[in-house]
Amino acid sequence: MNLKETGEEILKVWTIIEKDIKTYYLKSPSIFFGIVFPLILYLSFSIGRPCITEAHRLTGVVTIASLFGATSVEAVVFPLERKSRTMDRLLVAPLHPWALLLGKAISGALFGFLVALVVGGILMSIGSLWRWTGLIPGIKLEPASFLVSVLLTAIMSSSLGTVFSVQAKDVTEAMWQLNVVRFLMIFLSGVFIPLEETYAFMPSAQIIAYFLPLTYSVEALMQATFGIVHPQRLLLDFLCLIFFSIIFFSIAVKIFVKSIR
Amino acid sequence: MSSAIKVSNLTKKYGRITALQNVSLEVKEGEFFGLLGPNGAGKTTLIRIMTGLSTPSSGEVLVAGHNPFHEPVKVKRRFGLVPEISNIYVDLTAWENLMFTGKLYSVPKKEREERALRLLEIFGLKKRRFSSVRQFSKGMRRKLAIAMALIHNPQILFLDEPTSGLDVQSSKMIREILRKLNEEGTTIFLTTHYIEEAEKLCHRVAILNHGKIVAQGAVEDLKDSIKMSEIIEVTFSTPISYPSELEDYCDKIIQLKENVIRLYSSNVTQSMSVIIDFVQKNSLEIVAVKTVKPTLEDVFVKYTGLDIVTVERMEQIRPKGGRG
Numbered sequence: 001m002n003l004k005e006t007g008e009e010i011l012k013v014w015t016i017i018e019k020d021i022k023t024y025y026l027k028s029p030s031i032f033f034g035i036v037f038p039l040i041l042y043l044s045f046s047i048g049r050p051c052i053t054e055a056h057r058l059t060g061v062v063t064i065a066s067l068f069g070a071t072s073v074e075a076v077v078f079p080l081e082r083k084s085r086t087m088d089r090l091l092v093a094p095l096h097p098w099a100l101l102l103g104k105a106i107s108g109a110l111f112g113f114l115v116a117l118v119v120g121g122i123l124m125s126i127g128s129l130w131r132w133t134g135l136i137p138g139i140k141l142e143p144a145s146f147l148v149s150v151l152l153t154a155i156m157s158s159s160l161g162t163v164f165s166v167q168a169k170d171v172t173e174a175m176w177q178l179n180v181v182r183f184l185m186i187f188l189s190g191v192f193i194p195l196e197e198t199y200a201f202m203p204s205a206q207i208i209a210y211f212l213p214l215t216y217s218v219e220a221l222m223q224a225t226f227g228i229v230h231p232q233r234l235l236l237d238f239l240c241l242i243f244f245s246i247i248f249f250s251i252a253v254k255i256f257v258k259s260i261r
Numbered sequence: 262m263s264s265a266i267k268v269s270n271l272t273k274k275y276g277r278i279t280a281l282q283n284v285s286l287e288v289k290e291g292e293f294f295g296l297l298g299p300n301g302a303g304k305t306t307l308i309r310i311m312t313g314l315s316t317p318s319s320g321e322v323l324v325a326g327h328n329p330f331h332e333p334v335k336v337k338r339r340f341g342l343v344p345e346i347s348n349i350y351v352d353l354t355a356w357e358n359l360m361f362t363g364k365l366y367s368v369p370k371k372e373r374e375e376r377a378l379r380l381l382e383i384f385g386l387k388k389r390r391f392s393s394v395r396q397f398s399k400g401m402r403r404k405l406a407i408a409m410a411l412i413h414n415p416q417i418l419f420l421d422e423p424t425s426g427l428d429v430q431s432s433k434m435i436r437e438i439l440r441k442l443n444e445e446g447t448t449i450f451l452t453t454h455y456i457e458e459a460e461k462l463c464h465r466v467a468i469l470n471h472g473k474i475v476a477q478g479a480v481e482d483l484k485d486s487i488k489m490s491e492i493i494e495v496t497f498s499t500p501i502s503y504p505s506e507l508e509d510y511c512d513k514i515i516q517l518k519e520n521v522i523r524l525y526s527s528n529v530t531q532s533m534s535v536i537i538d539f540v541q542k543n544s545l546e547i548v549a550v551k552t553v554k555p556t557l558e559d560v561f562v563k564y565t566g567l568d569i570v571t572v573e574r575m576e577q578i579r580p581k582g583g584r585g
């Protein structure tokens with residue numbers, strides 16, 4: 001592919017992103033699973049588990065907002081495009097399957113990123129007020145690291161969502177498959193409860209957490225929000241998130257190409 | 262004239278089911294080609310393979326001289342596809358749909374906008390260009406789908422049942438536009454089960470039945486090919502039961518209505534005298550007798566083995582008005 005063709009392909013990717021934003025961001029499953037559901041989960045952890053620290057509550061809700069936001073858009077986009085046969089329109093257009101999928105994945109990632117920023121912003125403002133009253137530990141936000149953490153979490157989540165949605169026949173099928181993975185990750189990656197507590201019953205099992213991408217999101221967000229203690233660890237978290245994103249996206253492209261029969 | 266589409270020994274299997282079997286056909290540049298066949302014959306499967314939406318089990322396809330599976334991007338720039346179901350983004354406006362498609366085909370902005378306006382005008386949608394497609398009727402959606410397939414000025418246009426389920430005016434308008442496009446040089450590949458539509462529009466047709474091409478050629482040649490059988494249509498004043506006693510004297514008898522029969526015979530004189538004997542013996546009265554020239558419908562009947570009543574019913578499954 002020469003420079004001109006690459007430029008054209010990038011423009012086509014942007015065209016798909018733009019269209020998906022207009023078409024799918026305001027669909028009810030995107031709103032419910034992307035925004036309402038993470039907030040409900042946050043409230044249930046706030047009320048039901050007062051032992052959880054505010055730090056975990058805050059990073060936890062930002063992580064799941066990004067995770068649910070990005071994956072839900074993918075779970076909506078693919079089945080609806082298939083159902084309305086508009087996927088065929090994209091498939092007969094002169095663009096590579098990876099470019100088509102990249103457009104879809106970026107639109108999901110952007111949604112997850114924006115939702116997580118809005119939710120995180122609201123909670124941090126409330127958190128600052130609480131800090132002023134001396135009720136909770138303070139927030140030492142590192143804006144650049146925070147933005148990168150949320151963005152990489154959204155990209156990883158969107159790629160994961162693409163894997164499970166690319167062949168799904170309907171939104172429900174994509175959502176239930178994703179829910180299994182999302183909830184498993186939430187409970188095994190230390191999203192609301194520190195890993196030491198999660199695996200207190202069997203500390204050696206903590207290794208499971210390091211095979212799950214969300215663990216790196218939580219770790220990165222904790223440092224980015226409450227002060228960077230181990231910069232190398234933060235960098236490693238970023239690299240792991242990029243690695244998982246590439247792996248998930250490659251799997252999704254393979255499944256997608258195979259599905260064209 | 263070189264080939265716009267060339268399909269050689271194409272077979273498509275879904276597990277144990279063979280959807281297409283050794284299909285071969287060739288469409289010349291600038292030709293209006295029709296693929297006829299009853300529902301489930303494999304027309305959509307063939308069009309999906311030709312446009313790269315499905316892969317063949319064996320055989321070769323060349324579109325605009327390129328293989329759609331080896332050089333997909335090159336091929337896809339050269340054709341437009343109008344599927345049976347209008348696949349439009351209903352949450353977007355007609356204008357947004359056209360712009361989106363134009364961008365996917367890298368049509369420059371100015372050209373894209375000029376072309377979109379012209380297409381909207383041709384299809385009578387200009388006034389509604391900023392309305393959400395959700396508010397559009399089926400006919401309007403189909404017109405927009407065709408306009409979207411034309412935004413990049415393709416050399417070849419694939420249409421899968423373009424007038425299926427449309428009202429008379431919309432069907433007529435679409436046919437006129439397609440005819441004009443073809444006159445301007447666009448190669449058109451159309452699938453339809455409306456035989457009259459194919460007869461009116463196509464230079465050449467192929468008949469697909471149970472996944473096999475059973476006949477292929479120019480419409481007039483195909484009609485000539487079945488001329489060995491003359492067709493006599495007899496209308497009686499009263500309903501009659503199926504005249505099985507005439508079967509020995511003609512090739513085939515079809516009872517079109519309670520009082521109308523159609524006989525296919527290679528010896529008209531003998532058949533007429535047998536009919537007169539039959540009328541006298543059963544004290545019947547003939548209202549009308551006519552010899553019918555073979556139509557494409559007769560060709561279709563002969564090659565698909567379907568009876569003409571089924572074919573006529575098949576053609577009449579069209580809401581809001583029937584044939585245009």
